Structure formats: structure tokens, C-alpha cells
Ligand SMILES: Nc1ncnc2c1ncn2[C@@H]1O[C@H](COP(=O)(O)OP(=O)(O)O)[C@@H](O)[C@H]1O
């Protein structure tokens with residue numbers, strides 16, 4: 175699943191890079207106004223994947239959930255030096271570079287190593303931090319392992335799309351490498367003995383070990399070039415003026431050793447306050463936000479999906495002239511296409527792909543994508559429902575002089591709807607669950623929120639149990655309500 | 667001499683290779699009751715449905731009030747259908763509406779009649795078919811005979827000039843046939859022009875002005891009921907009558 179995710183992202187990324195290659199980037203470089211653009215906007219949008227303490231993570235500051243960490247401090251310094259406001263946008267690590275390419279964010283600071291492959295696609299600043307890799311293991315098994323070479327026949331986990339993942343693959347023999355999107359998942363896998371070690375950057379490893387008594391760390395002894403073990407700020411390719419400006423801040427950070435002296439200690443403090451109270455009650459607000467967004471997405475998507483579904487189903491049943499045949503053909507193609515592609519890809523396409531034309535917020539993109547998807551399925555239900563209405567009904571209505579539109583509206587559709595009500599209800603309940611897919615573009619629905627709570631509290635299972643219960647409450651309530659209306663319709 | 671209200675000229679209809687109506691030329695005068703009989707599958711329903719263009723004729727003409735329907739656009743066809751009420755074998759009441767709403771729908775949506783007026787009209791028609799106490803019932807709770815009477819009232823609500831009946835009593839239990847035929851008989855007595863496909867020979871004998879015997883895609887005989895039942899001319903009609911009157 176996670177592998178597939180990474181693959182899809184890689185594909186989407188390749189697509190956009192390819193796209194970029196086709197459009198004349200030289201013209202862009204010639205008129206590089208990236209710096210003045212940011213200054214004109216008055217804000218600098220930073221993309222990050224906040225599940226990687228102490229680089230970036232969620233903390234509760236004055237009762238509010240906030241993204242903090244040393245990378246955020248770096249971002250703040252750059253923004254301050256440019257005289258603009260910093261806006262932090264969170265999303266999964268895999269989608270960061272796509273977001274940068276498509277202008278969803280101005281820069282990426284997410285413990286990202288400036289590898290040669292990445293350098294081809296984005297521009298990096300100088301290094302703001304140079305660390306190293308460690309491997310986190312279960313404390314009870316610490317004696318078994320010395321470094322990366324002790325894992326023959328075992329499994330090491332690493333964040334998908336990260337440098338560690340690639341290097342672990344390259345530099346171990348006889349060791350399986352398991353990729354997952356978030357470090358919290360990896361730690362959970364480690365504690366449940368699905369994997370035997372987790373490769374991550376040293377500061378992260380320290381944070382996890384300090385906050386979780388069951389974990390220990392060992393040196394990795396990976397043979398790495400400095401670009402592999404260090405972090406830099408990424409900007410869109412060709413934004414030289416912005417990179418140069420940011421480099422001034424980065425150089426200061428290095429010269430004054432700000433990361434070690436100020437940023438890491440500050441992050442450490444947040445980590446402490448974070449883990450003081452890891453009770454799930456403490457995070458009820460985060461879960462509530464998740465429930466709220468999940469419901470917003472579901473209700474809006476079913477609503478718009480239904481309207482789209484009616485239109486599509488009618489178009490699919492249009493008969494007659496060239497225009498109607500064309501319409502039918504189009505609607506059929508749309509339905510087949512949507513049903514034949516994963517919703518996840520559709521969500522990414524709307525967010526990143528349409529993002530090239532209009533800059534839509536993640537929530538709007540998510541609702542659009544899921545409505546477009548749901549419309550195709552609802553169209554098929556409605557078509558089936560209309561076909562299930564006896565032909566004699568239409569004939570009776572037409573014989574009374576009703577137009578075909580009135581016949582549809584007053585006679586056929588009401589009966590069709592009653593027939594397909596259970597299917598529509600199922601679609602609604604499915605969407606409550608499937609809307610979780612928009613977590614990949616950073617919408618704070620329930621899954622996304624639970625991931626935040628998990629990396630916040632270093633507790634892997636409890637948040638999952640909580641959202642499981644919450645999902646069940648939502649779907650169960652929804653199905654009760656739908657049943658009630660179904661029974662009422664039967665009375666008529 | 668009165669002008670015919672329905673005039674059919676060289677009407678032919680086929681479904682792909684299946685030639686159902688071959689060549690029909692007949693006419694119906696205002697106030698006339700025509701009963702169409704014939705073996706099952708001989709094309710009686712298809713013929714009736716060609717009259718109000720629920721089926722599009724393959725060739726030939728169908729005129730109503732002197733107007734050739736086959737040349738009309740959709741809008742005019744809709745307008746024409748108001749003038750011809752149709753009653754189906756399977757009632758085809760709208761199950762999502764009450765009896766009253768079934769009757770009110772077309773006057774309100776097609777003629778733009780107001781709610782009060784339509785309600786008044788519906789009650790009047792329900793009284794006419796003896797069902798006013800069922801105004802708020804839903805179709806599923808009605809017996810077949812009641813449902814068919816509601817269907818007749820529904821068709822009458824558009825104040826049609828002609829009523830088409832396609833085997834209105836064939837789906838009914840025997841004890842309910844009478845109540846529907848009585849309503850039809852009353853209608854005929856009031857001077858309604860009617861084209862009725864039926865197997866009720868008693869109704870044909872006592873109510874019809876003309877009997878059309880249909881077989882093999884043609885109207886084989888067009889006579890008065892007395893003539894037809896006493897002296898059928900064709901072998902096909904003799905054969906049909908011998909089977910039906912056994
Ligand atoms: N919509 C249709 N499509 C194809 N064939 C049809 C259709 N309606 C009727 N037919 C065919 O036309 C013939 C006459 O049917 P119908 O008019 O219903 O006869 P009747 O009412 O006299 O029993 C039958 O062979 C039937 O199969």
C-alpha cells in the first residue's frame with residue numbers, strides 16, 4: 175500500500191517534471207522574479223511534513239495545535255530576514271516536491287537532503303544543518319545490534335522517499351528495507367516487531383529515544399557523502415534570487431551555530447510539553463477537527479456528486495441527434511474513466527494538476543475531486559434506478575401530455591430515487607470512510623489528525639483506536655438516519 | 667355529414683423485421699364508440715399507440731381533427747396527447763402520489779391549472795367514478811377495479827376529445843370487470859368518442875357503434891356489432907369468434 179503510494183507519487187512527480195521540461199524553463203530563468211513575488215505577497219509559504227521531531231512536529235502551544243521544530247525556526251529566520259510572514263503548510267513527505275513544483279508552496283524545509291537527483295528538479299540553499307544517521311531499535315533487543323551490518327535477514331524501516339530509504343537499500347546486504355510514509359508508523363511497526371530497526375536522522379532518533387522508554391538507538395555507520403546527511407532548503411527550480419536571499423540567512427545560521435544553540439533546545443522543550451499529557455482526552459480538539467472536516471468533505475461531496483450524477487445519468491441515456499449521441503459518449507467515457515482510476519490519483523491530480531491553472535486550497539480540491547469521483551458512481555446508481563421504473567409509467571405520463579422533462583421530474587425520478595436510496599446511503603457511508611484519502615494533500619480530516627496525534631504523543635495505537643471508534647459512530651449514526659428516511663419513504 | 671375526428675390512412679408499422687401493421691385505412695367519427703378485437707399479438711395495442719404517437723408510424727398518416735400528426739414537432743405532439751386520454755391494461759398509476767395527486771398532476775403541470783381548481787376537478791371526477799372516499803389513498807392500497815377507475819378519472823382530467831382503452835379489464839379479477847365497464851358505458855352515453863381494445867364481447871355488443879376485427883396487420887372487418895357477431899364475413903373472424911364464444 176505504502177509502496178504503491180510512493181510509486182504513484184513518483185509517477186505524478188515525473189509527470190509534472192516532464193511537463194515542466196516541455197515548457198520553456200529558460201524563459202523563466204531569464205526573468206527570475208521569485209524574490210520580488212514573495213515580497214509582493216508579503217508571505218513565504220513553507221511546506222513540511224510534521225511527523226519528524228525534532229525537525230518538525232505538531233505541538234500544543236497555548237492550547238492550540240501548531241507545527242514547531244528546528245526547521246520551522248529556520249523558516250521563520252528566512253522569512254524574517256526577507257521581511258515577510260511565514261505560513262507553514264503541512265503535507266506528506268512524498269508530496270512536498272510536487273507541491274513546490276506546482277507552486278502550492280514557495281519552499282520546502284523538511285529535513286530534506288540535497289541529493290543529486292533532487293537537485294535536478296529543485297534548487298537548494300546551502301546546508302543549514304549537518305547531522306548523521308542512527309538506527310532506532312527496541313531497547314530489549316539493543317544487545318543484538320551494533321550497526322547497519324547487524325541486520326542480516328532482518329528488516330530495517332525508513333520513511334518512503336527519504337534518503338535513508340535509498341541508502342539503506344544500497345548499503346545493506348541481506349537486509350529487507352520497508353518503506354512507510356510516516357515515522358510514527360515506522361516506530362509502531364518497530365514496537366510491534368514488524369520490523370527490527372528504523373533508520374532516521376540522529377536528532378530524530380534522539381528525540382524518539384528520549385521520549386519513549388522502550389526504544390534505544392545505535393549508530394548506523396552508513397557511508398555517506400555530506401549531501402546525504404545534511405539538510406537544505408528547497409526552492410522551485412530557477413528561483414535564483416530567492417535562493418540567494420535565503421542563503422544569507424542560512425549562512426548566518428551556520429556561522430552562529432543557531433541550530434544547535436537555539437533551535438534544537440527550543441524544539442526539545444516542545445517535545446517535553448508534548449509528552450507530558452499523552453492521554454487521548456487531551457487531544458479531543460484535534461479529533462473533533464478531524465471529525466468536522468471528514469463530515470464537511472463527505473456531505474459536500476455527496477451533495478455535488480448527486481447533482482453531477484443526475485446530469486451524467488441523463489446524458490448517458492440521451493438518444494437522438496448527433497449532439498445527444500456525443501453527450502452520451504462523453505458521459506460514458508467520463509464514468510468509465512473515473513471508475514477505472516484510483517481516487518487517490520484523482521485527488522492528487524485535482525490538487526496538483528489543476529493547481530497549475532488555479533490555486534485551490536487543499537480542502538476545496540479534496541471536495542472537488544471526491545465529488546467528481548462520487549458523481550460517476552452515483553450516475554450509475556441513478557441510471558439503474560431510472561431503468562428500474564416501469565416503462566408504463568412514462569407512457570402514462572406522456573399520454574397525459576406531460577413533456578419528457580416533466581415526466582422525468584415528477585414521475586420517473588421520484589420513483590428511481592426511492593429505488594436507489596439504499597445504494598445512495600451506501601455511497602454516503604463509503605465516502606465517510608474513503609474521504610480519508612484527502613489526508614495525503616494535507617486536509618485535516620480524521621486520519622490526518624490522528625497521524626498528528628500519533629507523532630505528537632509517540633503513541634502508535636491509541637489514536638488509531640480512537641478514530642476507529644469515531645468512524646464507527648459516524649457511519650452507524652448515518653446508517654440509522656438513512657434507514658429512518660427509507661422507512662418513511664416506504665409509507666408513502 | 668360530420669367530419670371524422672380520427673382518420674388513419676395507409677398506416678404501417680414494423681419493429682425491425684417484424685411487420686405488425688401492414689396497411690390500415692379507417693376513420694372514427696365524433697361520439698362514436700369503436701371496439702377493436704382480434705387475436706393476441708395481432709397488433710391491436712400497437713395500432714392504439716400509433717393513434718397518440720406513443721409509437722411512431724413507419725409510414726402512412728394519422729390525422730386528428732384534420733391535422734396530420736406524423737408531421738408535428740414534439741411540442742405539438744404533447745399538445746395533441748392532451749386531447750386523447752389513454753387507459754392501460756396495467757393501470758400505470760403513479761405509485762409515488764396519492765389518488766388525488768395522480769389526477770391533479772397533468773392539469774397542473776401541463777395546463778397550468780391552480781391547485782384549488784385542480785383539487786375541485788379531481789374530486790368531481792372521483793365522484794363520477796364513485797371513488798371520492800379514496801382521494802387520499804395511495805395506488806398500492808387500491809383493488810384493480812378501483813385503480814382502473816382512478817386511471818380513467820386521471821385521463822378525463824385533461825378533458826380529452828377521445829379516449830383510448832387498451833384492454834382495460836384484462837388484468838382484473840372477474841368480479842371487478844363490471845364496475846369498470848359501467849364507468850365506460852356511462853362515458854359512452856355522455857357522447858365520448860372511444861376506441862376500445864377489449865375481449866369483452868358483451869360490452870362490444872351493447873355499447874359499440876362499430877367493431878373492427880384486426881388480424882395479420884389489417885383491419886379485416888369493419889361492421890356493426892350486430893352484423894359482426896351474427897354474420898362474420900372472413901374465415902379468420904369466424905375462427906376467432908368460435909374460439910372466444912365457446
Ligand atoms: N416495442 C416493441 N418492440 C418490438 N416489438 C414489439 C413492440 N411492441 C409490440 N411488438 C410486437 O408487435 C406485435 C404486436 O403486438 P401488440 O400490438 O402488443 O399486439 P396485441 O395488442 O394485439 O396483442 C407482437 O409480435 C409484438 O411482439
Ligand SMILES: [Mg+2]
Nearest residue numbers: 710711712833
Ligand atoms: Mg395488447
